[in-house]
Amino acid sequence: xxxxxxxxxxxxxxxxxxxxxxxxxxxxxxxxxxxxxxxxxxxxxxxxxxxxxxxxxxxxxxxxxxxxxxxxxxxxxxxxxxxxxxxxxxxxxxxxxxxxxxxxxxxxxxxxxxxxxxxxxxxxxxxxxxxxxxxxxxxxxxxxxxxxxxxxxxxxxxxxxxxxxxxxxxxxxxxxxxxxxxxxxxxxxxxxxxxxxxxxxxxxxxxxxxxxxxxxxxxxxxxxxxxxxxxxxxxxxxxxxxxxxxxxxxxxxxxxxxxxxxxxxxxxxxxxxxxxxxxxxxxxxxxxxxxxxxxxxxxxxxxxxxxxxxxxxxxxxxxxxxxxxxxxxxxxxxxxxxxxxxxxxxxxxxxxxxxxxxxxxxxxxxxxxxxxxxxxxxxxxxxxxxxxxxxxxxxxxxxxxxxxxxxxxxxxxxxxxxxxxxxxxxxxxxxxxxxxxxxxxxxxxxxxxxxxxxxxxxxxxxxxxx
Amino acid sequence: xxxxxxxxxxxxxxxxxxxxxxxxxxxxxxxxxxxxxxxxxxxxxxxxxxxxxxxxxxxxxxxxxxxxxxxxxxxxxxxxxxxxxxxxxxxxxxxxxxxxxxxxxxxxxxxxxxxxxxxxxxxxxxxxxxxxxxxxxxxxxxxxxxxxxxxxxxxxxxxxxxxxxxxxxxxxxxxxxxxxxxxxxxxxxxxxxxxxxxxxxxxxxxxxxxxxxxxxxxxxxxxxxxxxxxxxxxxxxxxxxx
Numbered sequence: 001x002x003x004x005x006x007x008x009x010x011x012x013x014x015x016x017x018x019x020x021x022x023x024x025x026x027x028x029x030x031x032x033x034x035x036x037x038x039x040x041x042x043x044x045x046x047x048x049x050x051x052x053x054x055x056x057x058x059x060x061x062x063x064x065x066x067x068x069x070x071x072x073x074x075x076x077x078x079x080x081x082x083x084x085x086x087x088x089x090x091x092x093x094x095x096x097x098x099x100x101x102x103x104x105x106x107x108x109x110x111x112x113x114x115x116x117x118x119x120x121x122x123x124x125x126x127x128x129x130x131x132x133x134x135x136x137x138x139x140x141x142x143x144x145x146x147x148x149x150x151x152x153x154x155x156x157x158x159x160x161x162x163x164x165x166x167x168x169x170x171x172x173x174x175x176x177x178x179x180x181x182x183x184x185x186x187x188x189x190x191x192x193x194x195x196x197x198x199x200x201x202x203x204x205x206x207x208x209x210x211x212x213x214x215x216x217x218x219x220x221x222x223x224x225x226x227x228x229x230x231x232x233x234x235x236x237x238x239x240x241x242x243x244x245x246x247x248x249x250x251x252x253x254x255x256x257x258x259x260x261x262x263x264x265x266x267x268x269x270x271x272x273x274x275x276x277x278x279x280x281x282x283x284x285x286x287x288x289x290x291x292x293x294x295x296x297x298x299x300x301x302x303x304x305x306x307x308x309x310x311x312x313x314x315x316x317x318x319x320x321x322x323x324x325x326x327x328x329x330x331x332x333x334x335x336x337x338x339x340x341x342x343x344x345x346x347x348x349x350x351x352x353x354x355x356x357x358x359x360x361x362x363x364x365x366x367x368x369x370x371x372x373x374x375x376x377x378x379x380x381x382x383x384x385x386x387x388x389x390x391x392x393x394x395x396x397x398x399x400x401x402x403x404x405x406x407x408x409x410x411x412x413x414x415x416x417x418x419x420x421x422x423x424x425x426x427x428x429x430x431x432x433x434x435x436x437x438x439x440x441x442x443x444x445x446x447x448x449x450x451x452x453x454x455x456x457x458x459x460x461x462x463x464x465x466x
Numbered sequence: 467x468x469x470x471x472x473x474x475x476x477x478x479x480x481x482x483x484x485x486x487x488x489x490x491x492x493x494x495x496x497x498x499x500x501x502x503x504x505x506x507x508x509x510x511x512x513x514x515x516x517x518x519x520x521x522x523x524x525x526x527x528x529x530x531x532x533x534x535x536x537x538x539x540x541x542x543x544x545x546x547x548x549x550x551x552x553x554x555x556x557x558x559x560x561x562x563x564x565x566x567x568x569x570x571x572x573x574x575x576x577x578x579x580x581x582x583x584x585x586x587x588x589x590x591x592x593x594x595x596x597x598x599x600x601x602x603x604x605x606x607x608x609x610x611x612x613x614x615x616x617x618x619x620x621x622x623x624x625x626x627x628x629x630x631x632x633x634x635x636x637x638x639x640x641x642x643x644x645x646x647x648x649x650x651x652x653x654x655x656x657x658x659x660x661x662x663x664x665x666x667x668x669x670x671x672x673x674x675x676x677x678x679x680x681x682x683x684x685x686x687x688x689x690x691x692x693x694x695x696x697x698x699x700x701x702x703x704x705x706x707x708x
Contacts, residue, residue, distance in 0.1 A: 011648070014648065014650075014651055015650055015651075018650045018651060018654055019650075033633075323636060323637045323639060323655045324648075324651060324655070326655075327651060327654045327655055328651070359517070360517075360643075360644065360647055360648070361648060361651070362641065362644065363604070363637050363639055363640060363641025363644050363652065363655065364515065364604070364605075364641055364642070364644070365604035365608070365637035365641070366604055366605070366607075366608035366609065367604075367608070367635075367636075367637065369608070370608060380556065383514070383515065383517075383553070383556065384556075386515070386516065386517030387517045387519050388517075389517055390516070390517035390518060390519075399516070399518075400518075403513050403516065403518040403521045404521065406512065406513060406521065407513065407521040407524055407525060409507075410476070410507040410508040410510075410525050410528075411507075411524065411525070411528060412507075413504060413505045413506075413507060416476070416507045416508075420480055423480075437646070438646060439645065439646025439647065439649040440645060440646055440649065440684070442649050442650070442653070443649060443650065443652075443653035443656075443684075443685060443688065444653065444681065444684025444685050444687075444688055445683075445684045445687040445688050446684065447481045447680045447683075447684065448481070449480050449481060450480065450481060450482070450483045450484075452483065453479045453480050453483055454474050454478065454479040454483035454486035454487065455474075455479055455502075455504050457483050457486075457487060458472075458486070458487075458490065458502045458504075461487055461490060461491075462490075462500070462502075465491075465494055
């Protein structure tokens with residue numbers, strides 16, 4: 001619910017998380033490695049996986065390139081089917097639109113199905129201050145809401161918890177006897193939530209995709225809560241990122257399957273809910289409000305270096321495959337989106353100064369790009385993010401002279417040879433020849449400069465072999 | 467006889483000259499005419515990965531000028547080969563040099579790629595009578611697609627016992643300046659790697675990149691782990707285990 005930290009503090013939070021370890025098992029490490037293995041199995045089931053991935057990537061890029069036109073056709077569909085359209089320029093705008101819809105109707109509670117965009121606009125805290133109670137109905141989201149935490153993962157919000165943690169939480173908060181049996185815990189949550197579904201005056205859903213051809217708002221879920229949120233309450237608010245548009249039902253079919261396989265290693269999710277507009281007969285919502293959120297997306301769309309990131313379908317596979325995420329989980333990233341996609345997206349959405357460490361929090365191993373279903377070149381984008389960050393620091397950058405010196409040293413053989421000779425001398429003067437290197441030596445022994453570099457050995461090798 | 471220009475990355479030159487010599491030796495045995503130009507320094511990757519593209523670009527341009535007439539460039543580093551082959555394209559190179567780069571990148575190879583894919587080298591190598599674990603360095607693996615070439619060469623080494631590591635495609639956590647900027651995080655990722663190496667009971671861990679091995683060895687030595695690190699070129703060339 002509340003963000004654990006600001007994205008600016010990523011580095012501090014990473015170190016804090018590593019320091020807090022007690023040698024026990026790490027839930028995010030166990031869960032991510034398991035998720036990646038299942039994802040790999042599901043990918044291997046399709047002999048033509050790579051061809052599909054290429055095709056989906058291409059179609060997804062076409063959708064992103066054509067967003068403006070697709071939105072025009074969507075608006076016609078939405079109007080025809082009686083959906084009320086609201087455009088939100090930023091998070092504050094989106095919050096104001098949502099609260100005003102609810103206030104106007106005297107509504108003081110709203111049931112939510114999972115939406116990362118709702119985290120991005122920080123709607124829950126805002127609703128509480130406006131006297132409206134938000135209730136998360138996705139099990140993972142319900143758990144983190146009870147803990148007053150933000151989700152630590154895009155598709156698995158409670159990735160940072162063991163079932164024992166959930167057992168204890170339910171015992172504490174719901175006053176039930178302790179159990180750590182997942183199916184028991186699910187039953188308990190279902191019992192609590194079902195009562196609320198029957199009387200909910202309003203529901204909020206996240207939109208995974210809007211289908212341009214038909215205007216359908218599509219929600220992908222596993223628990224059936226999304227289906228109840230978009231059918232039982234009389235007022236439904238759908239929250240959609242401006243880029244979440246797909247061309248046709250055929251494209252949706254492809255996206256849905258690769259999303260399920262990449263996210264949870266399922267062949268398909270349990271539910272795929274399509275909402276075209278308010279109900280025409282008995283049952284179903286009387287009003288459907290669609291809030292389309294920009295919040296920096298249109299600016300990304302204008303930037304040719306960054307646009308590809310809008311292909312993202314929020315599966316979370318890059319988080320699971322990332323060695324950094326595996327070590328520290330999602331919370332140290334702050335903000336909404338953790339892992340490699342978060343390290344690219346957060347500086348783009350919030351500006352490089354607001355997430356200064358994000359692009360650097362990566363070994364650039366490339367595991368993220370390897371599993372991305374829409375082939376976003378994440379390492380390349382992280383490198384671009386590093387450049388953007390350096391540019392944003394301007395000329396008073398303490399790192400600048402270091403790299404200028406490095407460049408000078410490497411520009412000519414003479415500078416390089418003189419500097420390395422000097423370093424050799426320095427190394428010989430230090431007892432044990434362990435040169436302390438900032439950052440490096442905290443955890444590792446230092447490498448030793450060889451008595452002679454290769455360049456001084458090659459000629460004699462060459463003569464000997466001739 | 468193929469004429470080969472060696473590119474010995476700066477840290478290999480300074481810290482691991484044995485890897486450079488083993489590379490030269492292997493190429494000579496594969497009937498190559500081996501050249502080395504002493505004017506070479508660094509490909510520019512450290513500055514590039516730190517976001518200082520302007521500094522990196524000047525070193526990239528120097529590299530291209532230096533190797534412009536090379537028939538074939540071979541380097542014992544997947545990471546530096548990937549820098550030249552892929553990432554130079556992201557830099558703001560002078561137009562004339564960009565044009566040169568477009569053909570130069572086609573002539574640049576990591577050592578095992580060159581030996582296996584270009585020369586189809588199949589002679590017996592080694593000997594190396596030890597248990598060896600192979601770590602697939604990320605840039606070679608994912609940017610150049612080096613999956614089997616080093617393993618194929620290692621399998622031609624007499625008396626060797628090659629073992630697989632658990633999570634064999636997991637990063638070691640080095641990541642260049644990442645190792646210093648996020649030192650504890652880099653070390654935590656590396657911890658999983660050195661424990662996997664320990665579990666494999668290998669006497670030596672090898673890789674396409676001395677940079678990964680430098681990090682792995684630094685962690686291992688600090689914790690008194692007993693396995694050694696050696697670039698695969700040294701094993702192929704029959705260097706004895708120290």
